[in-house]
Amino acid sequence: MSGTLLIKNGHIIDPANGIDTVADLWINDGRIAGIGSFEGEQPDQLVDATGKVVCPGLIDMHVHLREPGQEWKEDIESGSRAAVAGGVTSMCCMPNTGPHIDHAGIALQIVARARQVNLCNVHPIGAVTKNLDGKELTEMRELSRAGCVAFSDDGLPIWHAGVMRKALEYSASFGFMVIQHAEEKALTKGGAVNEGWISTQLGVEGMPAAGEDSMIARDIMLTKLADARYHVAHISTAGAVELVRQARKQGLKVTTEAAPHHFALTEDEVLGYNSDAKMSPPLRTEADRLAVVEGLRDGTIEVIATDHAPHHEDDKRCGLSCAAFGIVGLETMLPVSLELVRDGVLSMSDMIAKMTCNPARLLGLDSGTLSTGADADVTIFDADATWMLDRNKLVSKGKNTPWHGKQMTGRVTHTIKAGRVVFSDGVVHE
Amino acid sequence: MSSIIFDHQAVEDAIGHMADAIQGEQVHLIGIQRGGAKVANALQQLLEARGTQVCRGNLDISFYRDDLDTIAPNPEVKPSQLPHNFNGKTIWLIDDVLYTGRTIRAALGEIFDYGRPAAVKLAVLVNRGGHQLPIAPDLVGLNYNADPGCSIKLVTAGPWYIEQRDPSSAEEQ
Amino acid sequence: MKTIKHLFGIADLSREQIEYLVNMGESFIEVNRRSIKKAPTLRGKTIINLFFENSTRTRTSFELAGKRLSADVINISASTSATTKGETLLDTGQTLAAMQPHVLVIRHSLAGTCEFLAEYLPNTALVNAGDGAHEHPTQILTDLLTLKQTWGSPKGKIITIVGDIAHSRVARSHLLAAQKLGYTMRVVAPKTLLPSQIERYGCEVYHDFDAALPGSDAVYMLRVQTERLTDSCAFPSIREYHEAYGLNAKRLRAAGPDCIVMHPGPMNRGVEIATDVADSLKSHILNQVEHGVAVRMAVLAALCGGQHEEKSTDSGKPLSDDKAQGSLA
Numbered sequence: 001m002s003g004t005l006l007i008k009n010g011h012i013i014d015p016a017n018g019i020d021t022v023a024d025l026w027i028n029d030g031r032i033a034g035i036g037s038f039e040g041e042q043p044d045q046l047v048d049a050t051g052k053v054v055c056p057g058l059i060d061m062h063v064h065l066r067e068p069g070q071e072w073k074e075d076i077e078s079g080s081r082a083a084v085a086g087g088v089t090s091m092c093c094m095p096n097t098g099p100h101i102d103h104a105g106i107a108l109q110i111v112a113r114a115r116q117v118n119l120c121n122v123h124p125i126g127a128v129t130k131n132l133d134g135k136e137l138t139e140m141r142e143l144s145r146a147g148c149v150a151f152s153d154d155g156l157p158i159w160h161a162g163v164m165r166k167a168l169e170y171s172a173s174f175g176f177m178v179i180q181h182a183e184e185k186a187l188t189k190g191g192a193v194n195e196g197w198i199s200t201q202l203g204v205e206g207m208p209a210a211g212e213d214s215m216i217a218r219d220i221m222l223t224k225l226a227d228a229r230y231h232v233a234h235i236s237t238a239g240a241v242e243l244v245r246q247a248r249k250q251g252l253k254v255t256t257e258a259a260p261h262h263f264a265l266t267e268d269e270v271l272g273y274n275s276d277a278k279m280s281p282p283l284r285t286e287a288d289r290l291a292v293v294e295g296l297r298d299g300t301i302e303v304i305a306t307d308h309a310p311h312h313e314d315d316k317r318c319g320l321s322c323a324a325f326g327i328v329g330l331e332t333m334l335p336v337s338l339e340l341v342r343d344g345v346l347s348m349s350d351m352i353a354k355m356t357c358n359p360a361r362l363l364g365l366d367s368g369t370l371s372t373g374a375d376a377d378v379t380i381f382d383a384d385a386t387w388m389l390d391r392n393k394l395v396s397k398g399k400n401t402p403w404h405g406k407q408m409t410g411r412v413t414h415t416i417k418a419g420r421v422v423f424s425d426g427v428v429h430e
Numbered sequence: 431m432s433s434i435i436f437d438h439q440a441v442e443d444a445i446g447h448m449a450d451a452i453q454g455e456q457v458h459l460i461g462i463q464r465g466g467a468k469v470a471n472a473l474q475q476l477l478e479a480r481g482t483q484v485c486r487g488n489l490d491i492s493f494y495r496d497d498l499d500t501i502a503p504n505p506e507v508k509p510s511q512l513p514h515n516f517n518g519k520t521i522w523l524i525d526d527v528l529y530t531g532r533t534i535r536a537a538l539g540e541i542f543d544y545g546r547p548a549a550v551k552l553a554v555l556v557n558r559g560g561h562q563l564p565i566a567p568d569l570v571g572l573n574y575n576a577d578p579g580c581s582i583k584l585v586t587a588g589p590w591y592i593e594q595r596d597p598s599s600a601e602e603q
Numbered sequence: 604m605k606t607i608k609h610l611f612g613i614a615d616l617s618r619e620q621i622e623y624l625v626n627m628g629e630s631f632i633e634v635n636r637r638s639i640k641k642a643p644t645l646r647g648k649t650i651i652n653l654f655f656e657n658s659t660r661t662r663t664s665f666e667l668a669g670k671r672l673s674a675d676v677i678n679i680s681a682s683t684s685a686t687t688k689g690e691t692l693l694d695t696g697q698t699l700a701a702m703q704p705h706v707l708v709i710r711h712s713l714a715g716t717c718e719f720l721a722e723y724l725p726n727t728a729l730v731n732a733g734d735g736a737h738e739h740p741t742q743i744l745t746d747l748l749t750l751k752q753t754w755g756s757p758k759g760k761i762i763t764i765v766g767d768i769a770h771s772r773v774a775r776s777h778l779l780a781a782q783k784l785g786y787t788m789r790v791v792a793p794k795t796l797l798p799s800q801i802e803r804y805g806c807e808v809y810h811d812f813d814a815a816l817p818g819s820d821a822v823y824m825l826r827v828q829t830e831r832l833t834d835s836c837a838f839p840s841i842r843e844y845h846e847a848y849g850l851n852a853k854r855l856r857a858a859g860p861d862c863i864v865m866h867p868g869p870m871n872r873g874v875e876i877a878t879d880v881a882d883s884l885k886s887h888i889l890n891q892v893e894h895g896v897a898v899r900m901a902v903l904a905a906l907c908g909g910q911h912e913e914k915s916t917d918s919g920k921p922l923s924d925d926k927a928q929g930s931l932a
Contacts, residue, residue: 200798201614203714203737203775208799273715317693319719321735493634493642493672493904502606502908503644503901509633543639 003044004028005419010049010380014056015353016360016369025054027376030419034372045421047414049380055352056368057089057377057415060330061359062154062179062233062257062305065091065122067113068106069098074310074397076110079330080119082308082396084423086331087379087412090121090360090367091308095132096155102127102138104146111147119422119430121367121377123149128167128178132156137167140176149363152179154233157215159185165222172228177255177362179231180219182240183281187211192321194267194282202273204321207282213239220247223254231362232256234307236281238291245300255362256295257303260336261327261402263292269402275316275323277402279309296354297345303362304354306333310398328398336403338383338410348383380414387411395428431596435582436572438589441555444571445469448553449476451569456483458521458547462537463490463508465526465584469555473524485513489523494536512544520549526584528554528570531563556592558582607905609729611717612738613779621747621783624905628748628898634671635896645674648907649704653695654732655681655711660868660892661732661741665708668899674907677704692716693723700724705907708732728906736770736798741902742867743776745895747784750821752894753863756784762865763789763815763858765848766825766875767837769798773825773867778804789815791848795837812848816858823865824850824875841874851877865891 005027012035013020019035026033026041060083066074074082076093083091093110095101101110107124114122126148130136132155140151151171157180158164164180171178188207193199195206216232220243223230232244235256247254261279266286269277277283295301309326316323337355340346346354360368367377391404415423422429436444452459457477461470467488474484490508523537534552541550553569558576572592576582581595604619613621634642650669654662662678669676679699690698692711699707706728709716714735721729733739750757762781768774768790781788781804788806790797802808809815816822829841838844850864864884868891872878881888 195799197800197803200800200803201775203735203772206799273718314691318691319713320715321713490630492630493644495644498644498904498908500909503627503904509630511633539643543641544637 003419004033004041005045005047005376005416005421006038006041006043007047007049007054007378007380010052010054012054012370013349013352014370015349016056016357017371019370020349025370025378027378027416027419030376032370032372032374032376035370047380047421049414052380052382052413053348054378054380056356056370057379057417058087058334058355059359059365059368060088060091060306060308060333060355061303061363062259063091063093063308063330064096064310064326065093065110066310067097068109072397073312073315076113076122077117078395078397079308079310080114080117080122081428082328082330082394083120084415084417084428085395085412087334087381087415088120088330089377089379089415089417090123090365091330092123092125092149092363094125094152094154095127100127100132101125101143101148102130102132104139104142107143107146107148119417119428123147123363123365125149125154125179126151128153128158128171129163134158134160134163137163137170140171141174144174144176149365150177150179150231152181152233154179154181157181157183157185159215161218161222164219165226168222168226168228168230172226175229177229177231179233180215181233182212182215182219183207184211184215187214191282192278192323193270194284196267196285198267198270202270202320207280209237209239209284209288212237212281213243216240216243220244220252220254223247223252224250229253230255234259234262234281234305235292235295235301236262236284236288238288241291241295241300245295245298248300255303256301257305257359258292258296258301259305259307260329260333263289263296264336264339265289265402270320273320274402275318275320276327276400276404278320278323278325279307279327280325293340293345296340302354302358304333304337304351305359306330308396309400310396311400313399316400327400327402328394328396330396331394332389332401332403332408334381334412335408335410341383342409376416376419378414378416379412380416381410381412383410385409385411432593434591435574435594436556436592438591440572441584441590441592444555445472446476448555448569448571449473449480452522452553453477453480453482456485458485458487458513458516458519460487460489460512460521460523460541462523462525462533463488465586466524468584468586469526470524485516487512487516489537489540491533491536491540494540496532496536510540512541515545516547517545518548520551521547523550523552525552525554527556527558527582528552528567529558529560529582531561531565534565535563555584556582606909609717609721610740610902610906611721611729611731613740613743613776613783614738616740616783618783621744621780624744624898624901625747625751627901627904628744628894629751631897631900632894634900635893640671641673642671643673644904645669645672645907648674648706649702650674650676650706650708650903651699651702651704652676652678652708652732653699653710654679655692655709656733658710658733660895661710664892664895665732665741665899667896668903671896672900672903674705674903693720696720696724700727706730706903709734711735730902730906733772735772736775737772738776738779739772740776741895741899742773743780744898744902745891746777746823746865746867747780748894748898749865749891754820757786758784759786760820761787761789761818762821762823763791763819764823764825765791765812765850766827767796768792768801768825769796770828771825777823778806781806789819791815793838793847812854813857816854816862819858819862821863821865822850822855822858826867826869826871827875829871829874845874845877849873849875849877850880852879852883855880863887868892
């Protein structure tokens with residue numbers, strides 16, 4: 001976009017460049033032009049960021065956009081609108097669409113559609129196996145050329161150890177990363193919530209922590225064998241965090257992400273059969289939650305990603321055991337994550353890093369920084385603003401959130417995409 | 431405020447008169463739980479002392495009330511026990527205080543779920559007036575004209591007496 | 604005491620409410636033994652029994668309970684309902700609720716069915732007649748009535764429950780009732796049939812049936828669904844299950860002469876209970892069935908009733924015309 005934009009007097013935090021200062025941010029022709037004092041300059045557009053945090057546009061590396069195939073739940077446009085409303089300017093969409101992102105045509109179609117919408121960068125994650133059926137590898141090089149930034153069968157695990165080994169070896173040959181939805185289905189079959197005291201009281205089948213841990217343990221050994229890059233999606237158990245911590249200590253290329261609900265909520269949310277607190281992996285115990293928080297603190301968990309999973313209310317309004325897995329996350333990512341800063345777990349800069357430069361580094365994206373010359377993707381938020389979350393006011397088509405009616409602290413005030421203000425004062429600007 | 435309207439002596443005399451009117455060779459007495467059952471017990475004692483053969487029964491009309499929509503069922507329901515084979519017999523239905531008549535209506539309903547007596551007669555210790563149904567006692571121990579809203583109670587802890595409670599004092603309870 | 608609006612489970616009832624329902628149930632036993640088995644308590648009330656799972660005895664028990672209290676009772680079973688045409692549980696519930704029944708009695712394989720529906724059916728009292736592996740409150744109230752008639756009170760007694768605890772709504776409801784009423788539950792099963800962290804109910808956990816028997820005041824045998832369990836590797840064979848966890852005459856002797864046997868039915872002879880024991884206990888188990896009707900009458904009456912009256916300080920509490928002012932009066 002041509003023209004100049006001055007973001008005045010904000011608390012600029014750019015973890016990639018170690019910047020943490022109150023200053024002005026100058027944007028010219030859609031690119032970052034500089035950080036400093038621009039007193040006396042005459043910008044085409046001015047945003048006063050006094051008292052607010054100015055940071056690189058957020059990156060959510062784990063999103064379900066549902067297009068193509070389930071557009072009644074979400075589509076690329078509605079998902080992009082929800083993203084910028086949550087301060088997200090780049091997101092990765094998972095391949096469990098219909099058809100799946102298991103061939104280049106679908107990836108190209110998604111990228112093209114996202115460019116047309118022109119609100120948020122959309123980077124597809126390619127499928128590891130054709131039809132996500134865990135048997136034959138996809139054409140990863142071709143998918144990569146079509147825009148895929150990593151590979152996963154998310155929603156489903158790559159359960160077959162032999163296929164997983166080959167997937168890791170093949171992807172490593174080209175420097176690709178495999179993202180695993182770690183769930184041993186033989187242990188979680190029929191489960192709706194974490195296995196434990198809560199599942200016993202509800203009389204609902206549980207999903208044991210061992211279902212997640214055992215697959216991650218296996219995968220870490222395979223990662224070592226294949227000398228590959230392995231990323232654990234939505235880590236949720238104490239055991240899994242410890243496995244990843246030890247693997248990283250050994251120098252393996254193992255990384256992981258945590259979803260806000262797994263570090264903010266526990267299985268208690270499902271008491272009363274609340275299907276808006278049902279997701280996979282499920283909300284776990286307080287001990288697991290604390291372990292995820294500790295993993296974020298000590299750096300074992302480098303990334304915060306939402307696993308944004310919009311569903312139609314019909315898919316949730318049928319009782320806990322029958323309800324679909326997943327909650328929406330794009331619009332609650334920042335306020336929920338700010339809790340970590342308020343609790344002293346992370347500095348503001350470290351929290352922002354987990355949603356900007358860290359995922360950018362893992363995925364090889366240019367975004368996630370305020371370096372001069374970079375695309376001017378910027379998020380401005382008021383860390384202290386309080387508001388009541390009303391599911392009906394969510395921008396996403398999905399209204400499935402456990403935070404309905406809850407008080408949130410921290411609110412995105414402006415989202416800027418390549419120099420253009422795409423969200424401000426609660427309104428998305430097409 | 432509560433005040434005694436009939437003392438022990440008056441109550442004893444009244445039950446004696448009732449027994450005089452009821453006595454015969456064989457009588458069937460059915461008391462309504464719980465006050466009526468107590469009066470029926472007292473009558474039974476007197477009648478048996480005079481050589482009358484008494485067939486006793488008790489009714490709990492809780493399940494026959496007409497006001498389930500406003501109050502919950504009574505948790506302390508006593509089982510109803512009716513004398514064997516009262517078909518074709520005359521039954522004395524006994525209650526302590528007759529007010530609106532609704533209890534009696536419920537009791538009649540329950541009796542006919544058990545069988546078909548030749549006749550049902552009603553004997554009450556106190557008839558306080560204020561009937562809301564075309565029900566009249568065949569035998570009354572004591573007559574009293576009470577204001578609507580106040581409560582007339584047979585007190586059976588110790589020597590029996592009958593007291594009147596004003597609505598205000600009932601609320602204090 | 605708080606008025607009971609719905610009956611989802613034992614979890615939602617106070618000790619006082621449980622005793623209220625059991626005591627009322629006891630008084631209905633007599634009504635069921637009359638030659639004319641009908642009281643007008645629920646005249647003009649409509650009760651719908653909506654059963655998504657097959658159940659002859661629970662459905663019949665609810666049906667008789669409603670009819671003996673003069674309610675109009677409709678039975679709907681899943682095979683004849685609209686669910687086979689793809690209608691959702693919620694739509695079925697809302698459709699039936701729109702016909703203005705007072706009570707909807709529901710059995711469904713989905714745990715939490717009543718909790719789920721209650722949110723959308725504000726004007727209908729819901730009774731859980733068994734929801735998945737969650738709760739089966741009227742079965743437990745039935746058992747408590749049987750125990751009241753046998754022991755007076757279950758307080759301080761030890762009830763040993765044996766079988767597929769993991770999938771048993773009866774077991775969960777009993778474990779909750781035990782905590783509220785002060786009796787001890789011993790659960791007996793192989794680990795494959797126990798749910799996670801069962802000990803948090805405050806029960807004693809045994810894998811050895813013979814070790815659990817001494818001191819038991821009652822042995823409660825759960826029905827084992829053999830087809831489901833051998834498929835999921837819960838136990839290797841019926842033969843081995845019966846040997847380890849089946850009740851036979853020899854085991855019953857070990858429990859002591861006063862130990863009673865309970866079974867929610869229907870019995871699986873040769874699996875959880877040997878025929879010799881089953882036959883000798885028939886009368887007792889049939890007693891439980893009789894109590895089931897009485898307790899369900901109490902539940903229906905309680906749900907159709909209005910507010911509880913303030914407790915009177917008059918200990919005599921004579922039920923005269925006079926006392927019932929503004930109510931029966």
